[in-house]
Amino acid sequence: MLSLKKYLTEGLLQFTILLSLIGVRVDVDTYLTSQLPPLREIILGPSSAYTQTQFHNLRNTLDGYGIHPKSIDLDNYFTARRLLSQVRALDRFQVPTTEVNAWLVHRDPEGSVSGSQPSSGLTLESSSGLQDVTGPDNGVRESETEQGFSEDLEDLGAVAPPVSGDLTKEDIDLIDILWRQDIDLGAGREIFDYSHRQKEQDVDKDLRDGAEQDDTWSGEGAEALARNLLVDGETGESFPAQFPADISSITEAVPSESEPPGLQNHLLSPLLTGTESPFDLEQQWQDLMSIMEMQAMEVNTSTSEILYSAPPGDPLSTNYSLAPNTPINQNVSLHQASLGGCSQDFSLFSPEVESLPVASSSTLLPLVPSNSTSLNSTFGSTNLAGLFFPPQLNGSANDTAGPELPDPLGGLLDEAMLDEISLMDLAIEEGFNPVQASQLEEEFDSDSGLSLDSSHSPSSLSSSEGSSSSSSSSSSSSSSSSSSSASSSASSSFSEEGAVGYSSDSETLDLEEAEGAVGYQPEYSKFCRMSYQDPSQLSCLPYLEHVGHNHTYNMAPSALDSADLPPPSALKKGSKEKQADFLDKQMSRDEHRARAMKIPFTNDKIINLPVEEFNELLSKYQLSEAQLSLIRDIRRRGKNKMAAQNCRKRKLDTILNLERDVEDLQRDKARLLREKVEFLRSLRQMKQKVQSLYQEVFGRLRDENGRPYSPSQYALQYAGDGSVLLIPRTLADQQARRQERKPKDRRK
């Protein structure tokens, strides 16, 4: 169920968003199996009925949050966040085809028109589209639809089929697009036989004729969609059926097959024609994109975390070597696509790809191509110091350092490298070694790398994509929202209570129902149990008051309680009596007391009325001192009860926030460790490079007699001014030792 929620939020919703953007109403609930909770509850969570009291004192809230995980406001807030994250997910995970399609359409007007396209079906350009404007709105839409299609076809380099007289251009275009998209699925073009198409179309039209005659745009869209769905059925791509099984195929199918041509056109028409789109779809997309841009930093960070990978062949890279490949295509966003000029080679234009550390790493590799394996093997050793000190100094063997060149790099380590060495020393002192690093990377890659119990960690909601911990932060937020939701299906016994309004509903019924809906997430069901009552909310929606337990305390006996709780023997027989008994049991003690004292107004009023109105109410009635006292007690207890609930919610919120902070910190730590490994790797490569250069230079040096210098007697050393000096070996050793000592001294 946990994964279901993640799946729904990140897959279903984006799917729904897409469909809603193109005007198709989808009831996703119907796609869920019967035992699954209603989508609404999954998405909104079961506790959205509860709101939060507006605390006048925020001193105890973290970051000054004015909203609470249980509040409606928070639900809205997190719903918005969830939507944003889903939009980001569009960029991050799936729906590559959507963007690719739009992008193709976008590109092509500038040129690539297939010469084989019959002009009859494809000559409709913007001008013709404008000419087609017959109706005020519909005409425009229609023309845009056609235009979008023609351009779409052109973009795709379509080979249009021979035009059948009765088919509209859209039909032909659609068929061609579908055929092209179904090539990958093994569907032959004959599937799109025109007579067959014609029949389908006729059937569709027969079915929809009456209803759609007036509705040109939506009718077209729905018709196209319907046809697409039929085609999907033929090719086995019926996405409603497939949806729960394969999200990626759906995200592909949605834009490419079920998307009415109008969408693409709307998306692109401003760019193509320079005219304002009559719809807000373009604006919506721009809004979404701007939202994505706003959060691009976060996304990029996570992406870089994901894609932090080692050079090929490196032991550390095995876990990452594939990572850049899969996300790359999925990272192609519409936004990015609109910037580039070529749609077909995403990797060339994807900023993420260009900024991949792996790219730089792999480019570094050729510097020492012959030693890459030995590099990696040495790097795999636990002695990190061996990476930075000449093998002759630390005694470890190094294939690349010829025996005739002892201590070649002793004098070449500059200050920066020494800093790195100190870092490495620190790492060694911490017990950090490459093996551990690789383990760490595996850990961080496989999951969020959190030591927190993942089953309780909100990050497990959505960070288990196999794409590392990137989404943990947002997922924790969404999990907070999900935890904040409670079933709104509270049955009400309150209305029957009449004067004794304040108090619990039927806990058994409600809770069972609620937990049935929330059962997929046990740790959240416990959150949802906590009723969160806001006085104003309660006054408006008294049936929402939802007290978990009917605590019938054995209070100190008082006169007020004398009439309470008739002995069990007195309650029996007869459904009415049973019902009364049931209702009695649902009443709180205060309600019983109020009833016993014949308080003339509801406990709800007593508790939730503002002070002035409360006093007014009291003044209206002639109440005895005992009644007044009881009323005040009821008010005090009721308020305190809600205050306690708020307090507990706040406490929970604080814990969740702290948990999230811990996750963030751990994620940062993991990232820093990965960066550290990366730096060490590149440092080692640089060292190898310097070493080889050293050997080359040293090997070419000749003394006055034309003989090469002995590596055992001489060494090259960088001078401060950048020049390279040939100095005796002993001197070089001394200097090397001095530099070796320096960082240690500095640390003390």
Add this chain to the structure above:
DNA sequence: CACAGATGTCATTTG
């Protein structure tokens, strides 16, 4: 029956 968790209540503090 023991236990943990949920909830209600009281006393007290805080603004």
Add this chain to the structure above:
DNA sequence: GTCAAATGACATCTG
């Protein structure tokens, strides 16, 4: 000073 909210501590109930 009063009031409402917040909160720790405790009691009680429930599963």
